[in-house]
Amino acid sequence: MTAFQKRVYTALEQIPKGSVTTYGAIAHHLGSNAVRAVGTAVGKNPNAPHIPCHRVVPVSGKIGNYSGEGGVATKMALLKEEGVYVVKDTIVDFEKHLYIFDTND
DNA sequence: AGCGTGACGAACT
DNA sequence: TAGTTCGCCACGC
Numbered sequence: 001m002t003a004f005q006k007r008v009y010t011a012l013e014q015i016p017k018g019s020v021t022t023y024g025a026i027a028h029h030l031g032s033n034a035v036r037a038v039g040t041a042v043g044k045n046p047n048a049p050h051i052p053c054h055r056v057v058p059v060s061g062k063i064g065n066y067s068g069e070g071g072v073a074t075k076m077a078l079l080k081e082e083g084v085y086v087v088k089d090t091i092v093d094f095e096k097h098l099y100i101f102d103t104n105d
Numbered sequence: 106a107g108c109g110t111g112a113c114g115a116a117c118t
Numbered sequence: 119t120a121g122t123t124c125g126c127c128a129c130g131c
Binding site: 002004005027032033034035036037038040041044 | 125126127128129
Binding site: 037040046056057058066067 | 112113
């Protein structure tokens with residue numbers, strides 16, 4: 001477990017239920033521009049359901065990927081359980097559910 | 106210490 | 119409009 005991973009996981013826990021965020025938003029929130037590093041961090045350490053990694057999606061409004069059980073199928077299922085509907089691997093009203101990290105200022 | 110890979114993103118053709 | 123390429127930063131070998 002690296003410090004960078006923890007930052008990513010902490011950021012994910014800030015995502016409220018029924019909302020989603022993007023890798024780019026997380027990267028920017030961490031003060032970086034490396035969406036790859038964020039995706040790598042989450043992907044290599046799902047950290048179990050303790051982390052709502054299913055609420056993380058690319059800015060494309062699509063599902064992206066998922067290393068958990070069932071893959072993207074489970075990911076979109078979890079989102080639907082939270083009120084975020086998904087059709088054809090694409091999030092419905094994506095930007096409406098899009099959560100931006102509170103800059104706290 | 107250097108190269109390649111990766112749950113992405115934006116620009117180019 | 120859609121497919122491809124390079125870039126980004128951290129991690130593994």
